[in-house]
Amino acid sequence: MGARVVVEREIPIPNKEGLHFRPIMQFVDIAQRFHAGVTVHCEDRRADGRSPMEMLMLVATHGTKVRVVAEGADAQACIEALAGLVESGFGEL
C-alpha cells in the first residue's frame, strides 16, 4: 500500500430523482474499481460507498449535499471519478 491519502469533496445531488437505484449502482461500480475506501455522508447518515444497501439508506434527494470521503493510495483518482459521476447527474441530466 502506498501513502495514506484522505480526500473529500462535497457535491449536491443534481438529478431530479436523487440517489436512486441506477445512480447508486453506477457509484458503487466505480468505487469498486479503486483500492481506496469510500465513505459517503448525507446529513447525519453515513454509508460505505461500496454498499448499495447503505447508499440507498442515505436517502439523498435532489439538491441535498453529499460529502464523499476517499481514503487510500488512489484516493485522489477515486474521488475525481466519483465526483465526475455525481456532477454529471449520473447521465440523467
Add this chain to the structure above:
Amino acid sequence: MITKKGINASPGVAIGPAFVLDTEEYRIPQRTIDPAQIPAQIRNLDAALDAARQEVAELRAAAARKLGDETAVIFAFHEQFIADPKLRTSVVDAIEQQRHTGAYAFAQIMNQRQRLFRNVPDPYLKERVRDLFDIERRVLRHILGRAREDVARLTEPVVIVAQDITPSQAISLDRRHVLGFAINVGGQTSHMAIIARMLGIPAVVALGDITADVMGGETLVIDGTNGIVIANPDAESLARYQARQHEYERLTTRLRALRDQPAITRDGVPAQLLANIEVPEEARIAFEFGAEGIGLFRTELLFLSSPRPPTEEQQYEAFRTVMRAAGDRPVIIRTIDLGADKLAPTMGGQHDHNPALGLRSLRYCLLHLDMFKVHLRAILRASVEGDMRIMFPMIATLLELRQAKTTLADVMEDLEEEGIPFRRDVPIGIMVETPAAAMLASIFAREAGFLSIGTNDLTQYTLAVDRANERVAHLYSAHNPAVIRLIHQVVRAARRRDVPVNLCGEMAGAPIYCQLLLGLGLQRLSMAPANIPLIKGVIRSTTMERCQTIARKVMQFDGDRQVLNYLRDEFRGLDPEDET
C-alpha cells in the same frame, strides 16, 4: 415440541417437513435461540440470501428480455442489495449477539430501513420503501422455507402450513408432494377441508397462527383424524404417530385394493358409486378411487377462484377436461350454485338478511341471464365429449325448472344457428334439496330427466338449522326421521315414474348411512372420491335383505338419537375391524 389443537378436516396421519406458504402478513415470532443453533441459523440465512439473489437474477434476465432495461435495473438493484455483504453482516451480528432467529433478525433490520424511508419527503425515493418490502418478503420466504412459486413446484414431500389454501392454490398443488395440511383458518366445510378430503390428504384447520409457530423445515405431525398438530415431536410421540400412520395406511391400502372390484352386495345387488368433484383435475383422482362416474361437478369454484367471472372459453375448458377424463362414464354437471356461503367477487355487495333463503343459486342465475347463458353455452359445447347430464340446483317450484329449461332451450337454439355442435338429447335433472321439491318429487319427476337428492341443504331446510352456525349446529342431523322420510318419498316417486335417482350429499360418503340408503332403494350414491373405497367396502360386506330390514326399522323410529345409535350398531356389527 409444540402441540396445537384445531379442527379435524381430513382424516389420516402425516409426518414430514413443514413448508410454510406465503401469508398475507408476516408475523415473525421473536424467538431467542440456543447458542448451539447459531451456526445453523447463519447457514440458513446464507442459503436464503443466495436463493433469493438467484431468483432476482432470473427475474432481471426475464425483465431485460421482455420489458427492457428500465425494469431490469430495478431487479439488478435488488440483486445487489441482497448480495451486499453489509446486509449479511448486520443480520449475522443480530443472530450472534442478540440470539435472534435469522428470520427475526432479518425482519428487524429491514423494518428499521423501511421506517427511515417513510419520512422521506421526496415522492420518488419514498416509493423505494416498496422495494425494501419486496426484498424483505422474498428473503423471508426463503429463510422460512416459503418459496415463491410455492405449491406448484414442490420437489419433495412436505406438510403445507398456510393461512388458508385458496382454490387456485389447491388447483396448482402437486399432489404427489403434499403429505398433509396445517391451516390457520377454516372449518370442516371450508373449501380447503373439502378438497383435502377429496384428495385423501390429512388436514387440520382452524389452528390459529400455526404459520407463525412453525418454521420451514421443522418436522410436523398432522393428526387429521383428531385435529392435532405437533411441531418437532419428541421421539416417543413420533414413534406413536408412525405406528398410527402405518395402521391407517394399511387400512387405506386394503380399501384401495377394492378399486377394481364392483360395488355389489353379497346377495348380488349392484350399486353405482359416483364422485363429487370441485375442480376439473379431481376427475382423474376420482377414477383412481374407483368412481364409476361424476355424480356432481360443482361449478362454483370456477367463479370463486377469480376476481372476474370466467369467460365462456375458460368454462368450456374446465368442462371439457372433466368430460375427457371421464371417457364414456356419466358426468353430472350442476349449474352454478352461488350464493349463501359462496359469494363470488362479482356478485355485488347486496347482502341478504338470510342468505340461505335469499337470492342464491338458480334464482340468481334466472335473474342474471347473460351470465347464466354463457355458463350454459360452455356446458353444452362440452356435451359432445361424452355422457353429460345437466342438473339445476335449488329448485323449489316447477316454474323455476321450466324457466331454467327454457333458458337452456334458447341457448341450444343460439348454438344451432351458429353451427356449434352440442348434444340436443342431454338429460336435464334437478337437485332435490328443498323440502318443497322433495314433497312434490313425483310431480318434478314428470319434467326432470333425473333427480339427485342433496342432503346437506335438504337437512338444513327441513330442520331449519344452519349447520355453519355453531350455536345450532348440534341440531343438524341428516338422520333425523323427517329427513329420512323425505328421502324415502323422493326415491319412491322416482321409481314410480321410472326416473333415475341418486343421492349426492355428504350422507352418501358416511359409512354408517350406507346400509340405510341402500335399503331405502338408492342404488346410486355420489360422494367425495376418497370415501368411495370405504363405502364400497360396506356394500360388499352387507346384503340387500339386511339393508331393507334396517331401512324398515329406521322408518319406525321417532327421534334422531335412536336412529343414530341403531345405525352405529348395525355398522359396527358389519365391520368390526374398523373402529373409527
